[in-house]
Amino acid sequence: MKLKNSLVAAAVVAICGGLPAQSWAESFEEKFTFSGFGTLGGVVTDEDDFDFRRDQQPDGASTSADAGVDSNIGVQVNFQANSWLSATVQGLAMRRDEHDMNMEIEWAFVKATPLPGLTLRAGRMAMPTFLVSDSRNVGYANTWLRAPNEVYGLAVVPRIDGGDVTYTREVGSVRLTGTMMAGSSEALAVGQHFNMRNILGGNLQLQKDAFTVRAGTVSGDVTVSPVQQDKYSFHGVGVSYDKGNVLAQAEYVQRRSSNFYNTVSADGWYTMGGYRFGAFTPYAIVAQTKPHTSTSEPPSPFGTLSGKQQTFSAGLRWDAMSFAAIKLQYDHVDADGTNGISFEQPGAPIVPGFPNSMFISVDTVNVISATIDFVF
């Protein structure tokens, strides 16, 4: 991974150094774009015993409010060398698998468009698992306050170091976009980081007028221990509609593992609808996840990575200012006595070596969240 970062850096320097000094000085400002985004948020629940969190955060909100679940800040520099070559670096600080917000290089890639419709990228990129994989952390870019954890929380590999090829073609009034990618990364599961190699993925997107349909799959080899390998895969389909005042979106995903089938495998889906009344967009989301089990596979020796969970959410996005949106969201979460997916119990481990989120038992929890999402 270090090597790939240096390759990206070298490529950026090469692009910059290759320009004649004079035009460099003249067009410096035109070629660089600096931008950023962020979210300032607070969450509170009616549950004392467990923390409500997103993804694999080690702690979150309970009856005492928490600002770390949704708050983040990202900065991005884009360098457009010429009409077909550019470089993008994005740094993002948020609570990941540690309590503190750490700034990490989320993406650093060089992008080339050698022919119309053909795009090649190399470097670090978002893992294209979902309908909104690459802008899920940009609160301002989304209607909802946070992506439904029942679906977006299932992914254990947020980014990939490698390359991808995208080809876009218009067939009549339908825009078809196909992407193939390969690379390596790190998977984060059961509180540990695992090396992941031979990642291969592909997705196909169809867009016609206000409709977008997307299907994708990605898999990779996980090194669980020096002697044990696993194969991880993730498949998903999504559809979105956005026209005039109406917006709707739905996704269905599957997470699978070869050697730990009954620990890791899970399915998730959500459906969202919203309506714009000028600057106000009320919306509602129903989301569900449950473990996927198979009797032909060995039983899990240590519970399931995520349990059953269903959430009903109602929220409001208010485009209050030209650069910021204010959001409020209420979630009614029901984990049906399982460990769910949005909960963790901070403190001493119940089973040494594993996160407590695998062994807790949660019923219903009500959650209230508020954020200000901004771009600059």
Next chain:
Amino acid sequence: MKTIYRLVLAATLALSFGVAHADVVVVVSAKSPASKLTKEQVADIFLGRSTNMVPLDQAAGSPVRDEFYSKVAGQTAAQVKTTWAKLSFSGKGTPPKALGSDDEVKAQLAANPNAIAYMDKSKVDASVKTVLEP
């Protein structure tokens, strides 16, 4: 009766003012090979779905800009900004450059035959060519 006349007069004035305030047209350089474009084609170019031409924006918050996006794409300023936040923070593109005046727009169009812009119909002169009257 008098009140009703006043109301009708006020309404008529408001309506005529509303119609007269702007008539946005989409333009390219007079030297551009482009001739006629559809609303969908123009919306694709300005919302980052097509990279066939280089879009130029007017100043954020200007009435001509708001009218352009409303007529061509059916989107409010906030929706357009959300779309570009999605694209730019996923490295898929950068928003069109916003120019401060019609003169600047005309100068940029003259310098780049592949550029496309919009302006009030009354500002159109021989240096530009209208490709769409939405």
